[in-house]
Amino acid sequence: MIASATCRAFVVDLASSGAHSRIPRSTFFIGIGTPIRPVEHTRTWFGFNESAFAVSRAIVSASRIPCAPVAAFGPVIDRLAANNIDLTKMPVEVAPIAHYHMGGIAVDQRMATRVPGLFAAGEAAGGANGANRLSGNAIPEALVFGEQAGHAAARYAAGRCLPDWPSRAGAAATDQIRSLTEGRKGDIAVVELLEGMREVMWRDVGPFRTAAGLARAIARFEEMRQVLPQVAVPAGQQFNAALADWFELRGSLVAAEAVAHAAAARTESRGAHQRDDFPDADPSWARSQRFAMTSDGGLMMDTLR
Numbered sequence: 001m002i003a004s005a006t007c008r009a010f011v012v013d014l015a016s017s018g019a020h021s022r023i024p025r026s027t028f029f030i031g032i033g034t035p036i037r038p039v040e041h042t043r044t045w046f047g048f049n050e051s052a053f054a055v056s057r058a059i060v061s062a063s064r065i066p067c068a069p070v071a072a073f074g075p076v077i078d079r080l081a082a083n084n085i086d087l088t089k090m091p092v093e094v095a096p097i098a099h100y101h102m103g104g105i106a107v108d109q110r111m112a113t114r115v116p117g118l119f120a121a122g123e124a125a126g127g128a129n130g131a132n133r134l135s136g137n138a139i140p141e142a143l144v145f146g147e148q149a150g151h152a153a154a155r156y157a158a159g160r161c162l163p164d165w166p167s168r169a170g171a172a173a174t175d176q177i178r179s180l181t182e183g184r185k186g187d188i189a190v191v192e193l194l195e196g197m198r199e200v201m202w203r204d205v206g207p208f209r210t211a212a213g214l215a216r217a218i219a220r221f222e223e224m225r226q227v228l229p230q231v232a233v234p235a236g237q238q239f240n241a242a243l244a245d246w247f248e249l250r251g252s253l254v255a256a257e258a259v260a261h262a263a264a265a266r267t268e269s270r271g272a273h274q275r276d277d278f279p280d281a282d283p284s285w286a287r288s289q290r291f292a293m294t295s296d297g298g299l300m301m302d303t304l305r
């Protein structure tokens with residue numbers, strides 16, 4: 001089952017019967033806390049073999065690892081032990097998970113966005129990690145830059161009076177919320193579109209990308225954006241989960257489209273962005289991509305050195 005492993009990385013093979021026939025490069029990797037040393041798939045240090053996504057089961061086992069896995073799993077080992085699971089003796093079913101969004105609101109050194117008085121930090125802000133995040137630094141990043149953002153916001157607010165807002169400021173947004181809380185009939189449930197969007201992101205905008213997959217994703221997101229106004233929302237102001245989902249869907253679609261367009265434009269492989277059709281890094285792409293929303297809701301990309 002285990003093809004190779006270091007003390008701090010587990011290499012997972014596919015355990016389900018018949019799975020191997022569908023997987024040309026049969027090993028994919030999962031790791032906790034540290035980069036994984038690739039064995040068969042040498043292009044990137046982390047990675048799930050794309051075709052492995054089609055497989056429903058994978059098993060991790062530490063039974064052949066020469067050193068104790070405690071260092072890599074930390075408190076997880078205690079949790080497993082409390083449930084009578086000993087990784088060195090028995091296999092555990094695992095699954096890949098998207099757990100960090102690399103990219104986000106553009107901020108300067110003070111964590112200020114280009115909206116005056118709005119500061120961002122943590123996973124919502126982009127730019128701190130370059131092409132790939134070092135494992136384990138997301139929470140320190142959120143804490144360090146969160147403090148920075150807090151101080152900068154306090155300095156910004158000090159000595160400023162609240163501006164005189166025009167009486168109709170924000171009216172368009174509040175009118176939209178009010179109208180949605182009155183309910184809207186439609187054939188499509190929000191959750192259906194949200195699930196569909198996640199599926200497309202997973203399949204076509206995952207770690208291994210191609211021009212064809214990205215074009216398919218962009219076309220699908222465009223369709224979803226078109227039907228957004230016809231999505232059903234039940235009436236109700238309080239605990240209206242579908243209403244919250246509607247806003248999540250609207251925002252997520254913008255983010256998904258930005259990611260897919262950026263990935264399609266970047267005709268190279270770098271860090272966490274791996275193009276099967278452009279497997280090498282291209283020095284001319286050693287720059288960031290930034291999107292701005294146009295007044296009609298479209299996206300405009302530029303690049304920064």
Ligand SMILES: Cc1cc2nc3c(=O)[nH]c(=O)nc-3n(C[C@H](O)[C@H](O)[C@H](O)COP(=O)(O)OP(=O)(O)OC[C@H]3O[C@@H](n4cnc5c(N)ncnc54)[C@H](O)[C@@H]3O)c2cc1C
Nearest residue numbers: 033097098099100121122123124135136137138139140142
């Ligand atoms: C399974 C998993 C394992 C991870 N393991 C590690 C690890 O080992 N080490 C590490 O460093 N990082 C790890 N990460 C990443 C790390 O947890 C996150 O990057 C980090 O928690 C982000 O912090 P944040 O404060 O920026 O965002 P979040 O923790 O996501 O906080 C955002 C908050 O905003 C709230 N919110 C969202 N929308 C609204 C709204 N409209 N109005 C009001 N509130 C809203 C949310 O409810 C949430 O409480 C892991 C992530 C996952 C998913």
